[in-house]
Amino acid sequence: MPTPSKAARAERTSASPAAITSRDNRWLKEFRLVLRGGLPTESGFVGVEGVRLVEEALRSACPIAAVLFSETGERHRERLAPLIDRPEIAIPILRTTDRLFEGIADTEHPQGVAALVKPRVASFDDLLRVSEGVCSPLLVVLAGVQDPGNVGTILRTASAFGATGAVTAASGQSGTASPFSPKALRASAGAALHLPILAGMSLPILLTQLGVANVRTLASCVHESADADKPLLAPWEVDWCEPVALLVGNEGAGLPEEVERSADARIRIPMSSGVESLNAAAAATVLFYEAARQRSRQRKDGAL
Secondary structure, rough: OOHHHHHHHHHHHHHHOEEEOEEEEEEEEHHHHOOOOOOOOOOOOEEEEHHHHHHHHHHHOOOOEEEOOOOOOHHHHHHHHHHHHOOOOOOOEEEEOOHHHHOOOOOOOOOOOOEEEEOOOHHHHHOOOOOOOOOOEEEEEEEEOOOOHHHHHHHHHHHHHHOOEEEOOOOOOOOOOOOOOOHHHHHHOOOOOOOOOOEOOOHHHHHHHHHOOOOEEEEEOOOOEEEOOOEEEHHEEEEEEOOEEEEEEEEEOOHHHHHHHHOEEEEOOOOOOOOOOHHHHHHHHHHHHHHHHHHHHHHHHHHO
């Protein structure tokens, strides 16, 4: 006689669940809230949409409340089956009509698959914890980055180049967009579900904690600063193999002067004359590439 888990899996694979046909269904209300509304549920679940993001969510260690397919989205079921039908989990699989799915989707041309996922909660200690073979913590602090596309792109870049954690914080009058909004999650290509993120941190408290933990803080500068007491470094003048936290400010205004003064050093990308600055996401890409280059070289040297 099969075990309950095996029986449940057999039922899921042998027969599709009945399609949800009412827009007032509680599941569709939650998907509408997190996708079209961009808000988390009362239980803290957020929405991911599209086969690639749902796949990333299923690969992460984050809890999944449900996966929803539309009629045409069923074509992605086979691709996701190895992740959905794992013996250790039992994720509710839901179906609805194409019309109702379009009513909850955040994208213009939805692929017909979405999931409710709960991002893992990170602590400050989690940010400092590194895996074997990684020389030191490498953090990115988003302070007043308002565009969710920029937030997601920076997190994707940071993760790709070896960042070990991220923090989002308000800066002056500028809050930072949620890294778990639908647009930010799409821009991060799911990296926000894998990278430890401490969201909504107080920036002054964070800077104090980083100082106590001997993590060097680097303020990325958009404009020249009158503060001559702080060194202004080029990316290659930084030792990225030490514990480092890179502070990225608002897209237009950059970091407030008091934050630049509080940081251990300022960093600016030298550019051709006539070019004022790169946008926040492009600048982060350049800086994290240099960090990855140095850290990779140290790993190679250490292996010799």
